[in-house]
Amino acid sequence: MLGSTHGTLTTDSRRARAIACGEQRPGPAVHDRVDDLDVSGRPLYADVPDLTRFFRPESVAVIGASDTEGRPNTGITRQLLAWAERVGARVHPVHPTRPSVFGIPCAASVTELPPGQIDLAVLLVADPLPVIEQLAEAKVKFAVAFASGFAETGRAGAEAQERLADAVRRSGLRLLGPNTNLNAFERFRDDLTGPAIALITQSGHQGRPVYALQELGIRLSHWAPTGNEADLETADFISYFAEQPEVGAIAAYVEGLKDGRAFLLAADRAARRKVPVVAVKVGRTETGARTAASHTGKLTGADDVVDAAMRQYGVVRVDGLDELQDTASLLARARAPLADGVAVYSISGGTGAHAADLAAAAGLRLPRLSEARQTELHQWIPEYLSVANPVDNGGHPVGDWRGRKIIDALLADPSVGVLICPVTGPFPPLSDKLVQDLVDAAEETDKLVCVVWGSPVGTEAAYRDVLLGSSRVATFRTVGNCLTAVRAWLDHHRFVSDYRSPFDEAPRTPSPSFRKAEALMRPGQQLSEHAAKQLLRSYGIRVPREQLVTSAAAAVRAAAQVGYPVVMKASGAQIAHKTELGLVKIGLTSASQVRDAYRELTDIARYEGVPLDGILVCQMVEQGVEMVVGATHDDLFGPTVTVGLGGVLVEVLHDAAIRVPPFGEDQARAMLTELRGRTLLDGVRGRPPADLDALVEVVLRVQRMALELSDHIAELDINPLMVLPRGQGAVALDALVVCR
Numbered sequence: 001m002l003g004s005t006h007g008t009l010t011t012d013s014r015r016a017r018a019i020a021c022g023e024q025r026p027g028p029a030v031h032d033r034v035d036d037l038d039v040s041g042r043p044l045y046a047d048v049p050d051l052t053r054f055f056r057p058e059s060v061a062v063i064g065a066s067d068t069e070g071r072p073n074t075g076i077t078r079q080l081l082a083w084a085e086r087v088g089a090r091v092h093p094v095h096p097t098r099p100s101v102f103g104i105p106c107a108a109s110v111t112e113l114p115p116g117q118i119d120l121a122v123l124l125v126a127d128p129l130p131v132i133e134q135l136a137e138a139k140v141k142f143a144v145a146f147a148s149g150f151a152e153t154g155r156a157g158a159e160a161q162e163r164l165a166d167a168v169r170r171s172g173l174r175l176l177g178p179n180t181n182l183n184a185f186e187r188f189r190d191d192l193t194g195p196a197i198a199l200i201t202q203s204g205h206q207g208r209p210v211y212a213l214q215e216l217g218i219r220l221s222h223w224a225p226t227g228n229e230a231d232l233e234t235a236d237f238i239s240y241f242a243e244q245p246e247v248g249a250i251a252a253y254v255e256g257l258k259d260g261r262a263f264l265l266a267a268d269r270a271a272r273r274k275v276p277v278v279a280v281k282v283g284r285t286e287t288g289a290r291t292a293a294s295h296t297g298k299l300t301g302a303d304d305v306v307d308a309a310m311r312q313y314g315v316v317r318v319d320g321l322d323e324l325q326d327t328a329s330l331l332a333r334a335r336a337p338l339a340d341g342v343a344v345y346s347i348s349g350g351t352g353a354h355a356a357d358l359a360a361a362a363g364l365r366l367p368r369l370s371e372a373r374q375t376e377l378h379q380w381i382p383e384y385l386s387v388a389n390p391v392d393n394g395g396h397p398v399g400d401w402r403g404r405k406i407i408d409a410l411l412a413d414p415s416v417g418v419l420i421c422p423v424t425g426p427f428p429p430l431s432d433k434l435v436q437d438l439v440d441a442a443e444e445t446d447k448l449v450c451v452v453w454g455s456p457v458g459t460e461a462a463y464r465d466v467l468l469g470s471s472r473v474a475t476f477r478t479v480g481n482c483l484t485a486v487r488a489w490l491d492h493h494r495f496v497s498d499y500r501s502p503f504d505e506a507p508r509t510p511s512p513s514f515r516k517a518e519a520l521m522r523p524g525q526q527l528s529e530h531a532a533k534q535l536l537r538s539y540g541i542r543v544p545r546e547q548l549v550t551s552a553a554a555a556v557r558a559a560a561q562v563g564y565p566v567v568m569k570a571s572g573a574q575i576a577h578k579t580e581l582g583l584v585k586i587g588l589t590s591a592s593q594v595r596d597a598y599r600e601l602t603d604i605a606r607y608e609g610v611p612l613d614g615i616l617v618c619q620m621v622e623q624g625v626e627m628v629v630g631a632t633h634d635d636l637f638g639p640t641v642t643v644g645l646g647g648v649l650v651e652v653l654h655d656a657a658i659r660v661p662p663f664g665e666d667q668a669r670a671m672l673t674e675l676r677g678r679t680l681l682d683g684v685r686g687r688p689p690a691d692l693d694a695l696v697e698v699v700l701r702v703q704r705m706a707l708e709l710s711d712h713i714a715e716l717d718i719n720p721l722m723v724l725p726r727g728q729g730a731v732a733l734d735a736l737v738v739c740r
Contacts, residue, residue: 038503038507038508038662038707039506039508039509039510039707040639040707040708040711041710041711042261043265044503044506046235046265048269049174049236049239049240050240051174051236051237053119053120053141054119054142054174054184055087055184055222057084057087057119058088058090058119059091059092059117059118059120060090060091060119060121060122061093061094061110061113061121061122061140062077062080062091062092062093062094062101062121062122063094063123063125064095064123064124064125065094065095065098065101065124066124067098076122076124076146077093077102077124078102080182081102082187083187089119091104092104092113092114092118093105093107094107094108094109094110094113095107096109109134110138111134111138113138113140114138115139116138116139118135118139118140119140119141119142120140120142120143120144121143122143122144124146125147126147127147128145128147128164128177129167131143132164132167132168132175133171135171135173136170136171136172136173141173141174142173142175143168143173143174143176144180144184145175145176145178145230146177146181146182147177147179150164150178150228151179152179152228161228164178164230165231168230168231169231174232175230175232176224176226176227176231177226177228178228178230180225180226180227180228181204181227183201183211183223183224183225184222186223188214188220188223189214189220192214192217192218193471194333194471195247195248195249196219196246196248196332197210197213197219197220197247197248197249197251197328197329197332198220198224198237198241198244198247198250199211199220199223199251200223200234200237200241200250200251200252201224201225201226201253202225202226202227202229202234202253203255204225207223207225207253209321209324210321210324210328211223216475217468218329218333219246221246221247222241222244222247224237229258233259234257234258234263235258235262235263235265235266236262237250238250238252238263238269238270239265239266239270241270242266242269242270242275243269243273247332248331248333249276249278249328249329249332250275250276250278250328251279251324251325251328252277252278253279253280253321253324254281255282255283256283257281257306257636259636260309260634260636260637260638261637261638264309264312264313264660267314267315268501268502268503270314271501272499272501274499276331276332276488276492277314277315277316278318278327278328279310279315279324280317280319280320280321280323281303281306281310281317283303283306284307302634302636304658305634305636305640305658305660306636308640308658309660312663312667314492314495314499316331316488318488323484323485326476326481326485327481327484327488327489329474329485330474331488331489331492333474334489335446335448337417337448337489337493338417338447339416339447340365340417340418340490340494341365341366341413341416342364342365342366342416342417342419342420343389343390343391343413343419343420344356344359344389344390344391344421345390345410345419346391346392346393346421347393347423347427347430347434348392349386349392349394351422351424352390352391352422354479355390355420355452356390358479358480358483359483362483362486363487364418364486364487364490366389367389367415367416368388369389369391369413369416370415373409373413374388377391377406377409377410379405380397380405381393381394382394391406393406395430397433403433403437404437404440404441407419407441411441411447411449418447418448418450418486419438419449420450420451421438421450421452422451422454422479422482423435423451423453423455424454425455426455426457426460426463428462431462432461432462432466435451435462435467436466438473439466439467439472439473442473443470443472448474448486448489449473450474450482450486451467451473451474452475452477452479453477454477454478463475500664502663502664502667505662505664506661506662506707507662510708513538513539513705514708514709516538517535517539517705518712521709521712521739522573522739524740525573525738525739526573526576526736526737526739527737527738527739528571528572528575529569529734530546530571530614530616531573531737532737533732533735535735535737536732536735539701539702539704539705540701541698541701541702542732543732544619544731544733545562545563545619546562546618547561547562547617548613548614548615549615549617550615551598552594555568555594555598555617556591556595558617559588559591559594559617562619563619564589564590565587565588566588566594566617567584567586567587567616567617567619567620568584568585568594568597568598568601568615568616568618569584569585569615569616569618570601570602570612570616571612571616572610572611573611573613575610581604581610585597585600585601586620594617598615602615621722621733623724623725624722624724624730625680625722625723626647626719626722626723627643627644627645627646627695627719627721628642628645628646628647628717628719628721629641629695629699629718629719629721630642630702630715630717630718630719631702631703631706631715633713633714633715634660637660638660638661638710639660639661639703639707639710640658640661641658641659641660641661641663641699641702642657642658643656643657643668643699644657644675645677645680646719646720647720655675655677657671657672657674657675658671659703662707663703668696668699668700668703671699672692672696681695688725688726689726690723690724690725691724691727691729691730692723694723694724694728694729694730695721695723697730698730698732711740712740713739713740714738714739714740715736715737716737716738717735717736718732718735719734719735721733
């Protein structure tokens with residue numbers, strides 16, 4: 001965590017802090033314009049590195065080249081020579097004792113390379129650090145370090161990697177690795193057409209299934225094996241690939257993100273350009289070692305934040321490499337949907353019903369076909385079979401034209417945008433005729449046609465020759481992967497159709513509330529409830545009428561002014577959860593009850609050894625839905641905002657949604673739709689609907705606080721926030737603030 005600071009940060013100090021935290025890289029990527037930073041000092045813009053000469057260099061230096069059989073460097077040199085020939089690059093071998101390598105004249109050192117003429121240097125040396133300065137003097141643009149033994153090995157390796165990263169930053173060149181491999185220099189098929197998948201992996205082997213898609217006719221354009229990411233990282237490649245016209249989708253296998261803000265800026269760039277990003281991000285079960293005082297902190301695990309950040313910027317997160325293959329393939333190649341309805345067509349009622357159940361569970365919409373459409377289908381399908389959707393044909397017609405008529409009729413329905421046909425196993429000639437009709441129909445429609453070929457064999461001619469030979473049919477091997485991909489395809493196009501970058505509207509200068517809030521901060525301490533509510537009030541968040549008192553007589557006077565019934569609560573900087581300690585009394589209706597409550601609260605505090613700054617006498621607010629809204633600090637992304645069901649059971653229910661600032665009103669409203677208990681806000685069992693507008697407004701105000709006070713606040717928790725009936729607002733009944 002960063003230490004707390006006093007006073008307003010200047011632009012220079014914010015930029016220096018961002019660089020120190022790895023949020024910005026010094027040099028060309030750091031801008032001098034003030035509006036490049038948000039109010040928290042984080043960048044709002046990232047340059048796209050021009051990696052053209054990395055993937056398509058004109059000249060390549062191989063440092064440590066070898067042609068001695070049996071040596072590892074010899075095999076690598078041979079592969080690099082073959083790759084350089086394919087991309088039209090000239091190779092410059094470098095070795096201190098060899099006059100030539102594979103017949104090519106060899107330079108004795110990097111200093112003998114022609115200055116300014118080497119695009120890419122491949123370092124086949126155990127310690128790349130001494131070579132970096134020499135490459136800088138030769139004005140080499142890019143370097144790749146295969147060497148291992150860095151951050152993946154522990155503390156000493158991490159320190160060695162930091163020294164390497166420092167040298168790279170000073171050099172001006174860009175480095176891939178260390179601890180990377182030869183995946184960037186694979187042979188990509190050049191006989192395939194259509195939009196391509198660009199691949200990013202932190203573990204090279206995990207990219208093999210996507211690379212193998214070329215054997216199924218799916219084009220692959222780039223592979224970036226990022227390794228330990230001492231310099232070039234996943235975000236750099238997402239930004240670059242999103243700009244490439246041949247890239248239809250970006251597939252990524254991510255083990256750890258280097259820079260949360262850089263990743264969001266890259267995902268934002270892809271979303272602006274409508275380029276889908278599909279990612280496997282390992283670490284779902286790691287909840288982090290956070291020790292949090294607030295409910296918000298306990299609700300926000302590390303992976304929860306990653307998941308929310310990806311969803312917020314349209315990154316499709318999948319679990320398995322098979323899902324990565326299928327989802328990226330569909331998103332790269334399928335056209336935009338004309339409708340979101342899914343029709344299931346099968347040769348078996350059981351198959352259709354099963355697939356329909358799974359589709360509905362996956363969140364897909366299966367519209368009931370109109371009576372007119374069903375009547376049309378019954379011209380070719382027996383009356384006793386259901387054609388409402390799913391459509392059971394009882395056995396696809398083999399000997400005549402009826403099968404194609406059925407498929408065309410389904411695709412002609414305006415409510416249908418996707419046709420899914422599960423073929424549980426080969427049954428020639430029926431299955432062969434079925435897939436041929438589907439392929440032929442797909443060639444004449446702009447709607448998506450998906451076939452699930454369920455045979456475990458996969459050598460059948462209908463599959464190998466007909467389905468895989470079609471660029472218009474999306475073919476899957478499992479129903480689950482098909483539905484996951486279709487859902488992602490529909491969600492992606494829905495997301496990008498009205499996407500507006502939150503970075504364009506992010507606050508760049510502090511609000512007038514900032515000065516008031518800054519004066520309330522107590523570095524390294526927790527604020528009392530009274531001070532925390534003053535902080536909320538300074539940002540326009542409504543709190544109950546209340547007074548802080550230090551005597552029973554003053555409590556009685558305060559209750560009369562606040563108005564009965566009242567709530568009385570102990571207020572002190574060291575009190576996190578008052579209810580558990582018995583430090584809250586509710587529903588007090590008389591002066592005698594107030595006097596007794598004052599004495600009881602102070603006695604409990606004295607017994608528990610809890611210092612008080614007084615007793616709060618508060619207006620009692622009863623009618624509404626109890627919510628929690630808070631902010632906490634994530635080590636990767638910085639400030640995060642959480643909203644969920646509140647009250648004393650908040651940690652039991654664990655029903656919360658998270659966003660990473662900046663975000664707009666649309667995302668604040670989307671957070672509410674993600675809650676399992678969302679219907680409580682709509683009104684249940686005769687209760688009136690809650691004031692959603694007021695709740696959204698509180699979420700946005702908390703976001704502003706999280707951004708402006710990111711150097712000051714470690715955790716902020718409003719629980720409960722009582723959301724009153726529609727039109728009546730929302731009131732923060734309790735608040736907890738922990739200062740950084």
